[in-house]
Amino acid sequence: MIDIHCHILSDLDDGAGDMRESVEMARIAFEDGIRHIVATPHFTLAYRNTAARVQRKVRELQQELDRQGIAVTIHPGNEVRLESKAFIYDQAKSDQFSYLDPAQNYVLLEQRWSDFNPETLEVVKWFLRRNTRPIVPHPERHVFFRRQPELVEQLIQAGMWTQVTADSLNGNNGEEVRRFAEWLLANDYVHVLATDAHNVRRKPNLSSGYDAVRKLAGNRRAEQIMERTQRILFPKS
Ligand SMILES: [Fe+2]
Structure with missing residues (x-):
């Protein structure tokens, strides 16, 4: 399996506390069946984890995993917050953040927690014109999407994908979040699954x-989600 959203790099954001915890997270991931992880430290006004910094941390962690014989490959990425339209355009034009893939075909584009950014549709269309598909992480965890599902439907119709978090489907983020994740799944609005892991807990x-997807929507749907995730990192395979 491939995890496209994971705060496995240490000392960059609220993810892994140190190299030891990063390695432990990789070990847990390996035991779970994960072989590729896109490291997605926050890229926000508060956390400017630039592409150069992420590259360096990915190299350091990969060396340590190789040394310890943990067969997980780490790829550079970011969870980019849509602080404002201007923030995204400025940072993209000067290549500050990392996409999910080297070809820049996918970007993990997070909403603010406080409120829905009304510029989102415009930013989604801007990325699509540049051949980048924005993927919104964990829409089920945002209260404004749960209250107004039409907001997320409109963005999906425009071409945005969603990334639902495994912990939401298995109930670890509460009942309300689980119900909305299940609603997204029932409507075939779940494009990608990921962990959004932050530490060893x-x-x-x-x-x-x-497992939850198989139970609720069948094997075929789980395969579709896996294939879609595979194509993000390995477009030709
Ligand atoms: Fe995250």
């Missing part, structure tokens, strides 16, 4: 998410 447990 909020850990990389992707298989439980796929």
Whole structure:
């Protein structure tokens, strides 16, 4: 399996506390069946985890995993917050953040927690014109999406994808979040599954998410989600 959303790099944001915890998270991920992880430290006004910094941390962690014989490959990425339209355009034009893939075909584009950014549709269309598909992480965890599902429907119709978090489907984020994740799944609005793991407690447990998808929507749907995730990192495979 591939995890496209994981705060596995240490000392960059609210993710892994140190190299030891990063390695432990990789070990948990490996045992869960994960072989590729896109490291997605926050890229926000408060956390400017630039592409150069992420690259360096990915190299350091990969060396340590190789040394310890943990067969997980780490790829550079970011969870980019849509602070404002201007923030995104400025930072993109000067190549400050990392996409999910080297070809820049996908970007993890997070909403603010406080309120829905009304510029989102415009920003989604801007990325799509540049051949980048924005993926919104964990819409089910945002109260404004739960209250107004039409907001997320409109964005999906425009071409945005969603990334639902495994912990939401298995109930670790509460009942209300689980119900909305299930509603997204029932409407075939779940494009990608990921862990959004932050440490060894909020850990990389992707298989439980796929188990929930199989149970609620069938094997075929779980396969579709896996294939879609595979194509993000390995477009030609
Ligand atoms: Fe995250």
